[in-house]
Amino acid sequence: MYASSIRARLALAEGSSQAAPMTTELILLRHGETEWNSLGRFQGHLDSPLSSEGLRQADLLAARLSSVSFQALYSSDLGRAVETARRIANRTGHALRQDGRLRERALGVLEGLTREEASQRHPEVFAEYSAGGPDFVVPRGESTSQRLRHALECLEELGARHAGERVVVVTHGGVLSLLFRHCLGIPFGTPRAFSVLNACWNQFDYHEGKFRLVTWGDVNHLRVSSRDDT
Template identity: 75%
Template sequence: MTTEFILLRHGETEWNAQERLQGHLNSTLSPEGLRQADALAARLATVRFQALYSSDLGRAVQTASRIAATTGHTLQEDARLRERGLGILEGLTRTEARQRHPDVFAEYAAGGPDFVVPEGESASQRLRLAMGCLEELAGRHPRARVVVTTHGGLLSSLFRHCLGIPPATPRAFAVLNASWNRFDFDAGSFRLVSWGDVSHLRGSSLDDT
């Protein structure tokens, strides 16, 4: 009954390039992000998969729409796949956030899973929403491969969850734009299979049919 999830981070946005915190606010894909989205689409054109889902935030939808245009799949959006809401920190660079909201930014940077950013949410709240969504999708698509376009913070939380890395441990792994990450769901739990694959961005492709 294993469901294979290919979880993709959206392409680079204008705010990614400026190192601004996005959360639930949105920034359009940069020219590089559009190239990355098209590279994901080209790779997925060689892969059989049953369904395509996305966060409902614009940068994820923009990435997934380019995939759908290439593969012919119907794109289905779900707000549970969003990035963590960062409230009063959204739209600020890390330097600006540190200057304007020093106490809040310090708590956010410390990585505590249950810290709720004012007007936002905690990492654990967002992870619970996303895992509930993915479990529901696994029930909808048993023994299938499903592609999901989502966000870096959420992927980071799921990575830590699967490997048992404490949420507040300083991050020693990358979460790259347009990265290809595989998680399998079976018997009520997630298993990390591969992480951070960006071979498609180097002009190579993987025939995973």
């Protein structure tokens, strides 16, 4: 009788464990450096090709991921993210799936301009943009809250679709910055006191509908000399 009770409790515990939600490991990468990145130009939904340094960064990301087991590869549909992800796919053999919700924030009239040019041509817009209000919509663009909503919708879907798996996502600095603030409860208007480097490696775990920051701004894979990379 006692042994039967023990077995029943063990079976119940095992069943509860199997039914528990599984954690999805999301490795979120920023694309490699672009020509406009090197010139300090706003990109938004406009595009700029990867620079020679950006191509090197993408290849180093691919090399690092070649020794990591993961189940799926996703990317923003903007060219700079696609090119970075394509180099990863060529190295790892994964199919690349693109999703427009992973795009950078649309910056409308500011796209293609440097900060100095933006402040001269659109001083009021640039001032509002710099203030960082979550609901300010750049003319012909979007707000940070709109972009975050799109990104969270996509990442939550991936988290549910790939429960218990590891997924690699190539996205943009603005999206990563928003997710960082979202996870840590940092107000959008607070001046940024953290870096979002090109080709950086960041890990967020998704569990029971919530994101948890695990790794931020890892660029150890970029610390390879040109001689070592040949």
